[in-house]
Amino acid sequence: MACRSNQELKAFVNEARNCTTFGHIADYIPVLGKARPDDLSIAIYYPDGECVSAGEIEKKFTLQSISKVISLALVLMDRGKEQVFQRVGMEPTGDPFNSIAKLETTAPAKPLNPMINAGALVVTHMIEGEEVENRLQRLLSLIRQMANNPSIQVNEEVARSEFETSQLNRALCYFLRQHKVLDEDVEDLMDLYTKQCAIEMNCLELGRIGMVFAMNGYDPDSKKQLIPEDIARICKTFMVTCGMYNASGEFAIKIGIPAKSGVSGGIMGAVPERFGIGIFGPALDEKGNSIAGIKLLELLSENYQLSMF
Numbered sequence: 001m002a003c004r005s006n007q008e009l010k011a012f013v014n015e016a017r018n019c020t021t022f023g024h025i026a027d028y029i030p031v032l033g034k035a036r037p038d039d040l041s042i043a044i045y046y047p048d049g050e051c052v053s054a055g056e057i058e059k060k061f062t063l064q065s066i067s068k069v070i071s072l073a074l075v076l077m078d079r080g081k082e083q084v085f086q087r088v089g090m091e092p093t094g095d096p097f098n099s100i101a102k103l104e105t106t107a108p109a110k111p112l113n114p115m116i117n118a119g120a121l122v123v124t125h126m127i128e129g130e131e132v133e134n135r136l137q138r139l140l141s142l143i144r145q146m147a148n149n150p151s152i153q154v155n156e157e158v159a160r161s162e163f164e165t166s167q168l169n170r171a172l173c174y175f176l177r178q179h180k181v182l183d184e185d186v187e188d189l190m191d192l193y194t195k196q197c198a199i200e201m202n203c204l205e206l207g208r209i210g211m212v213f214a215m216n217g218y219d220p221d222s223k224k225q226l227i228p229e230d231i232a233r234i235c236k237t238f239m240v241t242c243g244m245y246n247a248s249g250e251f252a253i254k255i256g257i258p259a260k261s262g263v264s265g266g267i268m269g270a271v272p273e274r275f276g277i278g279i280f281g282p283a284l285d286e287k288g289n290s291i292a293g294i295k296l297l298e299l300l301s302e303n304y305q306l307s308m309f
């Protein structure tokens, strides 16, 4: 049995919120710097449609790196495993998400996995469609179905803020282009990637997306298989091995839930066959994960024995 009451969840939020004072807001994307460090919200979304939640649940945030799991699902559906894994690997790096180091020391220069920026840029470049707008709409359409909200949009201000400042991601793109892992105009790819990262929602919607992954791609409400089971399984495996950046090993040991975080402070969790979790807490720890979000997951995992291991 897991938490089925808002009151119970609220007590966990109050406890976890204490550690927000030890975290820092990411401001290398300037607009993200406006977030309130002590915000913390969570939603647990069950397959029967029940949802328990606590904290500032109406607050919206951008997906950032969480979007990498969904773009991976889309690209695996678009192109198949063989083509995708020709260009991006399956191994954790142990390096920060934006590191360029391993690209130069591994031959061929194939990014080690789709959750680091280099790998995610390669994945986004494989989203099928004629133009940036059309490819973005295909990704948005999958995300809207998973979240069950047709009005989910890109936060244009956040997208622009990243587009204007993202020189390290541009460097990764040019490196990959030189090595023929990418064959797209870098500015077009940056346009699509920064919009993908700036897709905005609240923790209830993120929890629903987590629930669809927990149910192996099946949406029990619409009774549609939104993502084929084998692809949902690949996504969840990457969430375990690389979802929390270079803190994924410790997270697997302490919490044991497939999860993906983003620098805006979101965490999406998928407790296999049971429920989805959406968290927003913008104060980050030194590895870039929501500091109070991790505390909250620790409390939940301990209290309800959620570890899959």
Ligand SMILES: NC(=O)CC[C@H](N)C(=O)O
Pocket (backbone or CB within 6 Å): 063, 064, 065, 066, 097, 098, 117, 162, 169, 197, 261, 262, 263, 264, 288
């Ligand atoms: N860790 C993250 O959430 C990184 C995503 C961010 N848009 C970036 O590329 O830097």
